[in-house]
Amino acid sequence: MTETRPRYHALRHVSLRQMKVFESVARNLSFTRAAEELYLAQPTVSMQIKKLSDAIGLALYEQIGKRIHLTDAGRELQAACRDILGRLEQLDMAFSEMKGIKKGRLRLTVVTTAKYFAPELLGLFCQQYPGVEVSLKVTNREEALERIAANEDDLYILGQPPEELDAESAPFLENPLVVLAPRDHPLAGKKSIPLKRLAEEPFLVREAGSGTRQALERLMRKNGLKLNIKMEIGSNEAIKHSVAGGLGLAVLSNHSIKLNASSGQLIVLDVRQFPIARHWYIVYRRTKQLSVVARTFLEFLHQQARAIVDGRVAQPERPAGAKRQRRAGSRGR
Numbered sequence: 001m002t003e004t005r006p007r008y009h010a011l012r013h014v015s016l017r018q019m020k021v022f023e024s025v026a027r028n029l030s031f032t033r034a035a036e037e038l039y040l041a042q043p044t045v046s047m048q049i050k051k052l053s054d055a056i057g058l059a060l061y062e063q064i065g066k067r068i069h070l071t072d073a074g075r076e077l078q079a080a081c082r083d084i085l086g087r088l089e090q091l092d093m094a095f096s097e098m099k100g101i102k103k104g105r106l107r108l109t110v111v112t113t114a115k116y117f118a119p120e121l122l123g124l125f126c127q128q129y130p131g132v133e134v135s136l137k138v139t140n141r142e143e144a145l146e147r148i149a150a151n152e153d154d155l156y157i158l159g160q161p162p163e164e165l166d167a168e169s170a171p172f173l174e175n176p177l178v179v180l181a182p183r184d185h186p187l188a189g190k191k192s193i194p195l196k197r198l199a200e201e202p203f204l205v206r207e208a209g210s211g212t213r214q215a216l217e218r219l220m221r222k223n224g225l226k227l228n229i230k231m232e233i234g235s236n237e238a239i240k241h242s243v244a245g246g247l248g249l250a251v252l253s254n255h256s257i258k259l260n261a262s263s264g265q266l267i268v269l270d271v272r273q274f275p276i277a278r279h280w281y282i283v284y285r286r287t288k289q290l291s292v293v294a295r296t297f298l299e300f301l302h303q304q305a306r307a308i309v310d311g312r313v314a315q316p317e318r319p320a321g322a323k324r325q326r327r328a329g330s331r332g333r
């Protein structure tokens, strides 16, 4: 008779508990952080990893100084642990659903411009589904793409589909990028400012991995222009304060200029080819089997995101005489 049971020679003695511990160590690259995350003592974590490594017969990590680096075997195991534990989590959620409860975890990564509505959206979602636990990561485009490639989350919100990855993406809201200036700037109140005039102004831009920055640079390049970059600043909030303080101009998501301390001191300039019409996209890996909770959130997002954003995007004061900015994404230029 043929043997139908699967054989896992190297994995015979590996337990789920060890996989959970290893997944946490590999993600955090730290025994201490894994111990904190799992509410375990650090020696317990070290012992579980040692048993796992002995059972497999390969080293899973190297320690160089205080830092942990995964070996090739460690990286393979990390990917497998993610798949296996993710699948079990999904199964758990599916069983909960069969019992009529929406329960489980949602892992969401969003680019920084989406942080102006994502927490509110998640808040409403959790009110509606109290059994759902959410983890939200806010980062720039580059890191979000790395997280998609590493299959770290269920869903992602990006400012542009990730062409380089095998992923499903659907636009769900407009995300126009506008030019911000301090209210007493000489260009304030001018109409149809030519794009090349921007090249003469000192600019404050986000870090290189930022999608906002990439969109601005793409527009300038397309028009044969180069930005006069005065400063790189890794935060939309700090950029707004710096613009208000007169350090230069900046291009940011219109959503990022909602009410805050500096918004009264900022204006949107009427520059040709602006706003840059962009959208937010909800993204997931094509090969990923979405959990019940992730699918529920996807539907919720399509139904609720607009309602949350509508009426919440503050229109910074425009100088008298300047054209009202048209609705997001409606300008063809």
Ligand code: PGA
Pocket (backbone or CB within 6 Å): 111, 112, 113, 139, 140, 141, 142, 158, 159, 160, 206, 209, 210, 211, 212, 213
């Ligand atoms: P980011 O946000 O500038 O933080 O990368 C991005 C985007 O809208 O692409």
